[in-house]
Amino acid sequence: MTNRIRRTAAGAAAVAVTLTLTACGVAQSQGSTELSDEPVTLRVTWWGGDARHARTQQVFDLFEEKHPNITIEPEFSDWSGYWEKLATATAGGNAPDVIQMDQVYLASYASRGSLADLGSLSQLDTSALEQPVLDMGTWNDTLYAMPISTTSTGLLVNTDLVEEVGAPLPDTSTWSWDEFESWAKEVTEKSPGDTFGTGIMTNEFSLQLYARQHGDQLFSEDDIVIEPETLADYFQRALDWTSGGAAAPASLTAESASLPLDQTPFANGKTAAIFTPSTMITAYAAAIDAELELVPLPTPDEDTTKYDYFKPGMYWSVSSKSEHPAEAALLIDFLVNDPEAAKIIGTERGIPANAQTLEDLGEDLTTEERKAADFAEQRKPHLGEAPAIVPNGASDIETILSRYLQDVIFERQTPIDAADALIAEVQSSIEAAK
Helix, strand or coil, X not given: CHHHHHHXXXXXXXXHHHHHHCCCCCCCCCCCCCCCCCCEEEEEEEECCHHHHHHHHHHHHHHHHHXXXXXXXXXXXXXXXXXHHHHHHHHCXXXXXXXXXXXXXXXXXXXXXXXXXXXXXXXXXXXXXXXXXXXXXXXXXXXXXXXXXXXXXXXXXEHHHHHHHCCCCCCCCCCEHHHHHHHHHHHHHHCCCCXXXXXXXXXXXXXXXXXXXXXXXXXXXXXXXCCHHHHHHHHHHXXXXXXXXXXXXXXXXXXXXXXXXXXXXXXXXCEEEEEEEHHHHHHHHHHCCCCEEEECCCECCCCCCCCECCEEEEEEEEECCCCCHHHHHHHHHHHHHCHHHHHHHCCCCCXXXXXXXXXXHHHHXXXXXXXXXXXXXXXXXXXXCCCCCCCCCCCCHHHHHHHHHHHHXXXXXXXXXXXXHHHHHHHHHHHHHC
C-alpha cells in the first residue's frame, strides 16, 4: 500500500487523460450472456509481483482443464505501469475481457461505460459475500466489480522493539488518541536517537476511518463531503506527532516516503508502530526479523462507535467491450468461489472476500495470515455500513492527501488552510469529471 500511494499520480493522470476519449454513460455488454460451446479466448489483466503472477497462472491452468473450450491470455504488470496501459487500451476500445480493478478507479471506469453490469451475468455467484463488502463494488446501484479480498486498517506494532525499550502498550482495546500519542512519545524518549514511536497516517483509508470516528465521512457518491474541521484535526495530529517527538521529524518522514517497503524505518526497526492495512503484516514480516502484532486504531470514545469497515483490497471487473461476458463472469466466479482455486491463491491478494474460502484455507494460513484473519474477526463487532467509494474525478485523493500532509508537517500551511485547500482541489476535480 505504501508503494501504491507513491505511484498513484501517474496512473491517475493517465486515467484522467485517456478515459476522456471514451463515451460517457453506462454501456451494455456486447457479447452473449450465455456460455458458448465454441472456442473462446479471454484476455485477463492484473498488477502484482512474481508470486502473484505464478499463482494466478496456476489457477488459469486449472480453469482451462475444467473448461477446455476457454483459453486465457494473461497480461500483467506492476502497479506503476498498470493504469496507464489499461486506460490506453480502454480508450482505444481494446480493453482486456477481465480486469483487476481498484477502489479509487472504479467510479472512473464505471461512469464512462467501460465496465459490464456483473449483476446481469448469471455465471457469477455473489451470495457468499457479505452485503456491505459487495456494495463497495457498486456504482450508481449497479455491480461493476466483484471484491476479491478484504482488509481492515490497524496499527502494526513491533512488539520486540516495544519490549526492548521498556514502553509497554496501554490497553489497546479502548485506548484514546491522546493515550496513543503519549505512548509513542515514551517509545521515542526511551529509544536511540534515530528511533521513533510511530509513523503518521497518510492514506485515504485512514482518513476515512478517522472521519467516521468523528461522525463524519470523506465522500458521498458524487462529492467530497468531509468537514474542514475534521480534516484539519487529522492534519493537526500529524503535526503534533512530528513536532512533539511521537513521530520522526518532517524531513525524515518525507525522505522515507519514496522508499521500498523493505527499506522503510519500520522494516528497519526504527519505528515501533505504523498505520497500515492489516494484510500488510505478511509483507512486513518478510522484511523484518521481529514479532509483529496488529492492534486497533485509537478512538475518541473507547471504540464504541461502529466506524470500522472492511475495504475490498481489489476487484475483478468485466469490460463492457468483451465479446465473451458470460465466460468472463464464469472465470471471476471460479477465482472467487472455487475451493481448489482458493487453495492456490491463498491470501496473496488479501483475506478472501468469500468467508467460506477463508475457512477452507484453515491450517494452510501462515502465522501472519492467521493474525490478519483473527484481527478481522475481532473487528466485526465494530463494523458499520460501508462508505461510498471514491467518486469519479477523485482517483488521485491519496497523492493530494500526501502533498498537503507534507505542507502541514513542514509548517508551510496551517492544518485548517490545508484542509480547505484539499477539499477545494478534490471537489474541483470531481466537478470537472461530471
